Amino acid sequence: MANNTNLGAAKTAKNDEFYTQYADIQKEVNAYLEYNPDTFRDKTVLLPCDDPEWSNFTRFFAQNFERLGLKRLISTSFAVESKKYQDYQPTLFETESPLFDLDKTRIKGKIFELTRDTNGSGRIDIDDLEWHYLDGDGDFRSPEVCALRDQSDIIVTNPPFSLFREFVAWILSAKKKFLIIGNKNAITYKEIFPLIRENKLWMGPSITSGDREFMVPHDYNTHSPSLRIDEKGNKYIRVPGVHWFTNLEHGRRHEPLRLMTMKDNIRFSKHQEIREIGYQKYDNYDAIEVPYTDAIPIDYDGQFGVPITFLDKYCPEQFEIVGISKTWFGFATKVYPEQIQHDKDGKMSRVSKLNDGPVIKVDKVPQGETYYTIGDSIYTQGYARIFIRKKQ
Numbered sequence: 001m002a003n004n005t006n007l008g009a010a011k012t013a014k015n016d017e018f019y020t021q022y023a024d025i026q027k028e029v030n031a032y033l034e035y036n037p038d039t040f041r042d043k044t045v046l047l048p049c050d051d052p053e054w055s056n057f058t059r060f061f062a063q064n065f066e067r068l069g070l071k072r073l074i075s076t077s078f079a080v081e082s083k084k085y086q087d088y089q090p091t092l093f094e095t096e097s098p099l100f101d102l103d104k105t106r107i108k109g110k111i112f113e114l115t116r117d118t119n120g121s122g123r124i125d126i127d128d129l130e131w132h133y134l135d136g137d138g139d140f141r142s143p144e145v146c147a148l149r150d151q152s153d154i155i156v157t158n159p160p161f162s163l164f165r166e167f168v169a170w171i172l173s174a175k176k177k178f179l180i181i182g183n184k185n186a187i188t189y190k191e192i193f194p195l196i197r198e199n200k201l202w203m204g205p206s207i208t209s210g211d212r213e214f215m216v217p218h219d220y221n222t223h224s225p226s227l228r229i230d231e232k233g234n235k236y237i238r239v240p241g242v243h244w245f246t247n248l249e250h251g252r253r254h255e256p257l258r259l260m261t262m263k264d265n266i267r268f269s270k271h272q273e274i275r276e277i278g279y280q281k282y283d284n285y286d287a288i289e290v291p292y293t294d295a296i297p298i299d300y301d302g303q304f305g306v307p308i309t310f311l312d313k314y315c316p317e318q319f320e321i322v323g324i325s326k327t328w329f330g331f332a333t334k335v336y337p338e339q340i341q342h343d344k345d346g347k348m349s350r351v352s353k354l355n356d357g358p359v360i361k362v363d364k365v366p367q368g369e370t371y372y373t374i375g376d377s378i379y380t381q382g383y384a385r386i387f388i389r390k391k392q
Contacts, residue, residue: 019054019055020055021056022060024206025056025057026060027206028179028205029068029179031204031205031206031251032248035251039248040069041068041069042069043069043070043153043154044073044074044154045152045153045156046151046156047074047155047156048075048076048140048149048155048157048159049140049158049167050075050076050077050157051077051078052077052112055075055077059126061073061114061156062114062129065124065125066125070114071115072113073113074148075111075112076109076112076134077109077138079106079108079109079137079138080107081106081137099131101133105133107137108134108135108138109133109134109136109139109145111132111133112129113130113131114126114129114130141170146170146174149171149174149176152176155171155177156178156180157181159181159182161182161183164182164189168180168245169191177248178247179204179244179245179246179248181242182242182245183241183242184242187311188324190326190328196321197321197323199316201246202246202247202253202311202314203245203246203311203314204244205244205250205251205253206244207242207244208309212238212242213238226238252313254316255313256317257318259297259298260297261298261299262297265297266279270294271291271292273291274292279297279300280360282305282359282360283334283359283360283361284354284359285331285332285333285358285387287302287304287305287387288300289358289360290304293309293310293313298390302389303387304389305382305385305386306385308385310386311386317391318390319388319390319391320389320390321387321388322388323387324384324385324386324387325357325358325385325386326384327356331387334359338351339351339354339372339373340372340373340374341353342372344368351372353372353381354381357382357384357385358382359380359381360379360380360381361378361379362379362380366378366380
């Protein structure tokens with residue numbers, strides 16, 4: 001699993017200002033248009049939590065207003081003091097406007113709207129944005145932003161990482177379509193996974209590696225080796241473990257996986273682990289371990305435990321999602337007594353960790369990995385797994 005150091009730091013510090021790259025937004029949106037060119041036609045799109053002066057979301061949807069066939073674009077931002085900027089400097093976009101008021105900017109959010117050609121250029125684009133101050137600070141939970149949500153058809157943004165669960169609930173409480181970026185580990189949240197299982201939420205098509213670069217504010221404090229500063233002094237952080245989450249239809253979602261039989265996988269799989277060991281059954285789940293999505297066998301009718309990356313290729317017509325290996329789901333059928341953990345360096349300690357995830361009982365001590373013993377029995381524990389089965 002990728003190391004989510006930057007996302008974790010953002011969550012701890014409540015430093016949630018990660019600005020999505022224009023090219024990443026464009027690639028994702030284009031995937032929906034390829035499936036259905038009218039995905040955004042005659043729709044009102046809301047971009048909350050969006051910092052319109054900086055946001056590539058606002059820039060992309062404003063510049064492509066006519067191509068997408070939008071009816072209305074709304075973008076809102078937090079007040080400066082709500083984001084606790086250390087060295088906030090107003091942009092020329094703000095200061096050159098007759099509406100600009102530094103005191104209001106510090107305590108009030110802003111709303112930007114696009115509906116018409118205001119400058120007589122003959123087209124509707126970013127130069128036609130109109131803005132004013134909100135009554136409050138622009139928090140998405142405020143009554144005025146909730147009212148904007150209720151007027152919208154599709155919500156698109158990169159929400160605060162620390163508020164992802166609450167933000168998804170906020171969207172779905174109004175039964176809206178959405179396209180948002182989040183930490184891939186959100187798949188395992190007890191508030192999110194049931195939505196995936198019930199096909200109310202799924203993965204967007206354009207990010208499968210989960211590794212993207214985001215611009216961050218100038219006062220963003222980090223010693224991450226992935227920090228990059230461009231020739232204009234802009235700071236960028238490469239963040240692993242991110243993904244698009246959506247309930248908009250796209251073509252990849254309905255492309256079935258090409259599968260081989262168990263026998264052929266064991267003979268021809270590109271994964272040495274499958275060729276040498278085959279398919280192991282869990283000790284605490286009625287399922288077999290399939291550590292790679294391309295190793296799912298076509299001729300097994302029981303349940304499989306697959307990596308969460310399986311969701312990148314999940315086709316709801318081909319598979320049913322049954323559960324997940326998290327304690328909150330309650331899927332395990334066995335609770336283990338205290339065991340001895342043997343780490344990779346040979347250090348031993350008493351733990352009760354085997355109660356948390358998929359467990360495999362093995363005949364001999366595995367080389368180069370952590371394992372557990374209870375009496376004379378040897379066990380290994382896998383990563384988080386999603387349990388699926390084929391649809392007949």
